[in-house]
Amino acid sequence: MSLALHVTAYTATSAAGEGRDALLAALRERRSGLRANDFTAAPLATWIGRVDGLEQEPLPERFAAWDCRNNRLAWRALNVDGFFDAALAARDRHGAARVALVVGTSTSSIAATEEGYARLQPDGQYPPDLRRPIVHTTHSLGSFVQKALGLTGISVTVATACSSSAKVFAQAERLIRLGLADAAVVGGVDTLCGSVLFGFNALELVSPEPCRPFDPERRGISLGEAGGFALLEKEGRGPWLLGYGESSDAHHMSSPHPRGLGARRAIAAALTRGRVGAHAIGYINLHGTASRKNDEIEAQVVADLFPAHTRASSTKGWTGHALGAAGILEAAITLLALESGTLPGTLNSRAIDPACGAQLRLENEERAIDFALSNSFGFGGSNCVLLFGSRWPH
Amino acid sequence: MAALSAVAAVNVACVEGVGVWASRLPGWDAAREILRGERGAPEARAPRPAPELLAPTERRRAPDTVAVALEVASRACESAARDPKHLPSVFASTHGDLAITHAICDTLARSPALTSPTKFHNSVLNAAAGYWTIGTGCLEPYTAVSGHEHTFGKGLFEAVVQVASERAAVLFVAYDIECAGPVVTMAPSQGLLGMALVLAPENSSHTKARVRWELRGSTAPQPTAARAANAALVAGNAMAPCLPLLEALADGKARSICVIVAPQLVIDIHVEP
DSSP states (O other), X not given: OOOXXXXXXEEEEETTEESHHHHHXXXXXXXXXXXXXXXXXXXXXXEEEOOTTGGGOOOOGGGGGGOSHHHHHHHHHXXXXXHHHHHHHHHHHHOGGGEEEEEEOSSTTHHHHHHHHHTOOTTSOOOGGGOOXXXXXXXXXXXXXXXXXXXXXXXXXXXXXXXXXXXXXHHHHHHHHTTXXXXXXXXXXXXXXXXXXXXXXXXXXXXXXXXXXXXXXXOOBOEEOEEEEEEEESSSSSOEEEEEEEEEOOSOSSSOOTTOHHHHHHHHHHHHHHTXXXXXXXXXXXOOOOOHHHHHHHHHHHHHHSOTTSEEEOOHHHHOBOGGXXXXXXXXXXXXXXXHOEEOOOSSOOSOOTTOOTTBOSSOEEOOOSEEEEEEEEGGXXXXXXXXXXXXXX | OOBOOOOTTTOEEEEEEEEEEETTEEXXXXXXXXXXXXXXXXXXXXXXXOOTTSOXXXXXXXXXXXXXXXXXXXXXXXXXXXXXXXXXXXXXOSSSOHHHHHHHHHHHHHOGGXXXXXXXXXXXXXXXXXXXXXXXXXXXXXXXXEOGGGHHHHXXXXXXXXXXXXXXXXXXXXXXXXXXXXXXXXXXXXXOEEEEEEEESSOOTTOOEEEEEEEEEOSSOOOOOOOHHHHGGGTTOTTGGGHHHHHHHHHTSXXXXXXXXXXXXXXEEEEEO
């Protein structure tokens, strides 16, 4: 069983908007943040969820060593919704060593390494402005956020592909439950880069049109970028992190288990830890990448495990697939659904795949709910499901 | 600075299995004697281990990270007499597969449309963990963590935290590899080095050592250094900070070491045979 923790602050920034109000407005107005790919120098016919203005927004001078697209988005995301101040207040309340930092990413600041290769000097070295080791390693993100918040406790970067910034909630709960921290800043940031755009293209998984999750004629994923954070505390105000479930598929590096075995285990573990039954789940934010396989299998799992009155949707039509930041972005959307009563539907999709049960919705719905799940399933068969509640369940 | 440790009752882990592989420390049995100084390290570098968990065709093509991680993980589970299928795992790597990062960045700079799909899915930091769970049929969760120069400490810490919080055995695997190309100028690492531990919450007939651990804040951390002769065997590898713990386990005597977990945080580890 896990310790129920309050989410005392949270925020997310993506192509669908900067901060919670903008994100909620985009969800309500069904305004997609996707656009035709204008990010890669080489042509690639796909749609992306790009965050505007990062190119013109270097980090403040005191953080110059960490400056890169990924840490710029981390900085932008930290500075909305009052999150930065909430984190500093927690630091003052608990002590800088007692606030853990656990963040997730898939590719972190690899765009800086890609740029180094694109601008190699005649001597085979990176250009002088990119000779900064900290932006050429995965922990670039954790290192930067710890520095930015002035924390001195544990800081770690989780990189389990698309489940990364969901698993951070689990890792933080364990630290707090054991008394190794009193609070935790969790989150995740992933930014667009050549590796993922051309990598997913090579796997024939990117869509030539805006992604259409769970549509029978879906053509693949739209990649996106996002950053988000949450503050977890034992005491305070705000919705609850009630449980989580983690599992492995043990099947294939880039294709889900055909019967969704790992997904089922992760869902069951989250419900068990939180002591909430499937019948009580009002909304599920699905992984719903709009890849042929993911959606087919996830649809079947949800149809099998949940009653017809549970609402389920993928919000990737708004944001694109933010990979290592998908967990925190969709946790934020799930928390917004709990707090606002706006249950997002599924954008861009015109019809519902026959594999889906009654749970899958295209239209938004206004309905107060008590409990909600967020699914994150990633490359390498790493699954994580988060259970949130607007009230204490027992 | 204030004590940060958990209550004493939980901060114990029993080492049931150890795996290690470096080109001059090929396997724990040899490494134990070499690290104790009882015999010299082989002059010739051992060839890269072949991950027997993978199909023969995949074995040859497996990236170095996967080869070394699967080797040490398998050996640790064997010596613990644990079925890997039932072990959750924590994988730690400073830089992941630098050779793949180099290949992908090189392709992106020249002809991005030629990016290899296999290289791409092997480029994720959790590739070795993914192959491990696939190869062993393990449905238990894994995580993959990174922490720049403190990766070993952060990974070890997550592993002992899971042992304490879930009261279940955990497999811990840490590794880094060598690579050529511009990437190494900013992410240096030489040679192959992998180590793995099976850690359990309670004593068993397979317990080889007990470790008591304590988290401690420190403004000027002074991690335990490896003996010079041993350090030279894995010099330059980004996972070299794992060596003092391996030495302590090899010694088979009560010993305390200090490992850095974050810039102002250390974990004190008391090894008891």
